[in-house]
Structures are given as C-alpha cells and as structure tokens.
Amino acid sequence: MASVPQLQRQFIEYTTSLHNEGYLDDQFSQLQKLQDESNPDFVVEVVSLYFEDSEKLLNNLATALQQKSVDYKQVDSHVHQFKGSSSSIGAQRVASVCVHFRNFCEEKNLEGCLRCLQQVKQEYILVRNKLEALFGLEQQILQAGGSIPMME
Amino acid sequence: MSIEYFEEEDVPHVLAVDDNLIDRKLVEKLLKTSSCRVTTAENAMRAMEYLGLKENQQQNHLNGNGRKVNMIITDYCMPGMTGYELLQKIKESAVLKDVPVVIMSSENIPNRINECLEKGAERFILKPVKLADVKKLRRQLTKC
Numbered sequence: 001m002a003s004v005p006q007l008q009r010q011f012i013e014y015t016t017s018l019h020n021e022g023y024l025d026d027q028f029s030q031l032q033k034l035q036d037e038s039n040p041d042f043v044v045e046v047v048s049l050y051f052e053d054s055e056k057l058l059n060n061l062a063t064a065l066q067q068k069s070v071d072y073k074q075v076d077s078h079v080h081q082f083k084g085s086s087s088s089i090g091a092q093r094v095a096s097v098c099v100h101f102r103n104f105c106e107e108k109n110l111e112g113c114l115r116c117l118q119q120v121k122q123e124y125i126l127v128r129n130k131l132e133a134l135f136g137l138e139q140q141i142l143q144a145g146g147s148i149p150m151m152e
Numbered sequence: 153m154s155i156e157y158f159e160e161e162d163v164p165h166v167l168a169v170d171d172n173l174i175d176r177k178l179v180e181k182l183l184k185t186s187s188c189r190v191t192t193a194e195n196a197m198r199a200m201e202y203l204g205l206k207e208n209q210q211q212n213h214l215n216g217n218g219r220k221v222n223m224i225i226t227d228y229c230m231p232g233m234t235g236y237e238l239l240q241k242i243k244e245s246a247v248l249k250d251v252p253v254v255i256m257s258s259e260n261i262p263n264r265i266n267e268c269l270e271k272g273a274e275r276f277i278l279k280p281v282k283l284a285d286v287k288k289l290r291r292q293l294t295k296c
Contacts, residue, residue: 045177046174
C-alpha cells in the first residue's frame with residue numbers, strides 16, 4: 001500500500017503528463033480551482049455530466065451518419081455541442097478533432113466525417129480513461145487520509 | 153474564512169442562458185463563486201418566459217415575483233432563437249433595456265462580436281469561460 005506522499009507524487013506526475021501530452025489543457029485547471037469545501041465534488045460532477053453527454057452525442061452522430069440521406073447540418077450541430085463541452089472541461093484533443101470534423105461537415109464529405117467520428121471516439125475514450133484514473137488516484141489519497149495537491 | 157452577510161438585494165442576480173448542459177453548470181458555478189445568485193435557462197425562449205418578455209405576458213415595472221435580474225449572460229449559438237435575437241428582444245423592452253447583457257461564444261468571429269456590441273451587449277466573452285472573465289464582470293456589477 002503506497003504512502004500518502006507517494007500517492008501525491010503520483011498524482012502530480014500524472015496530472016503533469018496529461019497536460020504535457022495535450023489530453024488536458026488549462027481549462028481543466030480552471031475547473032479544479034472552482035472546487036472548494038462548499039463543493040468538494042465539483043470536478044467529478046462536471047466531468048461525469050460530460051461523460052454522459054458525450055456518449056449520447058457519439059450515438060447521435062453514429063445514427064446521423066448512417067442515414068441514407070445525411071443531414072450535415074444536424075451532424076455539425078452535434079459536433080459543435082461536443083466541441084463546446086470538450087473545450088469547457090479542458091479535453092483539448094477531443095476538441096481539436098471536432099474542429100476537423102466540422103470542416104468535413106461543411107464540405108458534406110461523408111468519408112471524412114466517418115473518419116473523424118472514429119477519431120473523436122478514440123480520443124474521447126482515451127481522455128475518459130485518463131480522467132477516471134486521475135479520479136481513482138484522488139480517491140486513494142483521500143482514503144489514506146491525505147489531501148489532493150493543488151496544481152499550479 | 154470570512155463570512156460576508158448580504159442583504160437579498162446586495163447579491164447580484166444573474167440569468168445565465170446556454171443550451172449546453174456542461175457550459176450551463178460551469179457558468180453557474182463561476183457566477184456563484186463570484187457571489188452571485190444564479191438562475192439558469194436552457195434556451196432563449198425559456199429565458200424570455202422568465203423575464204416576462206413573451207407575448208401576452210404582463211409587463212410590470214417590478215418584473216414580477218422577485219425576478220429582478222441584474223445581468224443576463226447568454227450563449228450566442230442556441231437552437232431556435234440565438235443569443236443575438238434574445239439581446240435584441242431585451243434591448244427593445246422598456247423594462248429590461250438597461251440590464252447588462254453579456255454574450256458568450258466559442259467562435260471568434262469579428263463581425264459577430266461587432267454586431268453584438270453594436271446592439272448594446274455589455275461584453276463579448278470567448279468560451280471556454282474562465283474565472284477571470286467572471287470576476288471582471290462581477291466588479292462591473294458592483295459599480296451599478
């Protein structure tokens with residue numbers, strides 16, 4: 001069983017690597033800054049909403065792109081939502097793919113859209129896994145009686 | 153920890169309008185962290201209903217039921233009625249035209265920004281919204 005200082009070090013290293021690798025950007029730090037004693041689960045709450053919302057959007061996108069006659073305005077609208085919420089929580093890589101995705105929507109390029117759907121799904125799954133791992137580390141620290149280090 | 157006691161009227165009441173659930177939650181938290189009372193609406197129609205701007209709603213100088221609003225912050229891109237159209241309606245209202253309206257958008261389009269400012273928007277904020285953006289707004293509100 002790792003000690004609190006060891007867990008805290010792991011947390012700092014993991015958070016730093018997530019930023020360095022571009023999975024998370026400064027907006028995620030903004031969320032963390034908003035968490036306080038009156039709202040100790042704020043980040044988990046918002047991110048959980050993001051996960052729920054994203055999974056719905058991904059399903060809607062798959063359905064929309066499977067139609068015989070694809071409504072690209074509708075597809076674009078879903079991608080716009082996905083880009084927005086991803087940016088708001090700091091999921092930078094997901095948001096970046098959404099930008100390309102919107103371009104393909106504008107061009108009504110089905111192949112491009114389908115490729116982007118795969119890509120955005122992959123990036124989403126990656127960031128979801130990483131955030132879940134991060135929250136898991138936080139839980140371990142708290143359960144061991146420690147506090148979550150503040151990241152500057 | 154310092155506790156400040158506010159009279160009901162001293163805490164600014166902000167109406168936040170955004171069709172994106174995550175953004176709504178984020179803006180709400182940002183405003184609450186900046187000591188504002190927040191009401192959220194998921195689209196412009198709901199916002200209009202809340203403000204008493206829909207046709208056939210009675211317009212009175214108190215804006216009914218303690219719904220006095222000190223600021224409205226709205227997303228630009230929303231289904232149905234856009235934030236710009238909502239801004240227009242607010243500015244056309246004798247009761248609400250002096251309430252500051254802030255527009256948020258994820259897209260940095262100069263024409264759009266100018267259009268909103270010319271229509272009387274207090275400020276245009278680029279998303280994602282940050283604590284610094286809201287703190288700036290809050291400082292402005294205390295001057296009112």
